[in-house]
Amino acid sequence: MEKNMNGHAHKGNNDWNNISSILKRHEASNGHILNMRIIAIVKTLGKNNLAFRGTNEKIYEENNGNFLTIIEMIAEFDLHMQEHIRRINELINNTTGKGLYDAIVDEIKNTGLDINDVRGQAYDNGSNMKGKHQGVQKRLLDINPRAFYTPCGCHTLNLVICDMANSCDKASEFFRVIQRIYSIFASSTQRVESVKAIRFQAPQLRKALLQLSKNCGDPKIKSEAKCVATYELENYEFLLGMIIWYDALFAINTISKSLQSNDMCIDDAIDQLNGLLCFFEEYRENGFEKALDYAKELALEMNLFKTDYFLYVVDKAITSLKSRFEQFNDFKNIFGFLFSIEKLKSFDENTLKEHCLNLEKSLKHDDSLDIDGLDLFNELKLLRHIDYVNYSCNCCLYRKKFF
Known part of the structure; x- marks a missing residue:
């Protein structure tokens, strides 16, 4: 984009006497016209409820979706769009x-x-x-x-959900049904919120779909609404899957929101992630029976599918959490003994000394040392016997130094 556009976007404008001419120049600028064309594409796709993305996200390649396809079409006649694509490609090539x-x-x-x-x-x-x-x-x-x-903890949790959703065909099919339901009502799918709406309003949703199948003037929507209401929401397997997925997504979403709080510390994050792992391990043993009880409230028929669905999803959650957050545990093994006064006081002298020497080793590179492990050991021996308030102040200094 042009320099004057960047100036307006980031610095604003205080020349109010000439604001009319400034805005006219801005509206006639190449960057503004280019952006308005891109916005027009977004509005058109949204108005017609068309998907933006394809199976490929690279421009000038097959199956790259409606948005990039229209961008390519405009670039055939528009030099500014051609330049825009060239600069984007340069940026992409520099993100290795x-x-x-x-x-x-x-x-x-x-x-x-x-x-x-x-x-x-x-x-x-x-x-x-x-x-x-x-x-x-x-x-x-x-x-x-x-x-x-x-x-990034929150991004990693999103990948855990992706791992779970791709763990077996029935898990993938569940979200395809969710997408179909939300497409019918021209809404967007937002993971836990979308499942929550169906989880607690399944009877009302089924009634609404059946009414839509009778009253809608669009034959395609009528057919899709009746199909979803009859073959999905009346399917016990789908209802049971809905209970399982809501429990799993609610747990992950709760931790994800907590990790985004401004005062989140690494030790609290590790504890909460370990708690999430414990939840899934316990849910694996007891969750299926509880899900059955809830599902029975929504349907009379029963068609168990524990071994080929439930265990796939929950086992994938457990293995994915362990592997994707491995670095957090490595971090805890190095710095964890400094996380709390209670933990520090729980160590005998040999264990505390071992932790201090391990920290020295971890913070050593060639001949450069951040700390002397024995000096830290002697200081901590003294500090852990001092009044809690005084210790907290000193411990904060240490944590600032190391973190």
């Missing part, structure tokens, strides 16, 4: 692990910071960021092994 790593290193140098002073890095779960061989985190760890990596 190496490209992003070089950009981060350059920014660190430009701000006058020392990359060897970095003690933590956190990104989403894109392969260019978290990749164990070519990702940004690996490249940074290669030159500074003390820059401990942890993934």
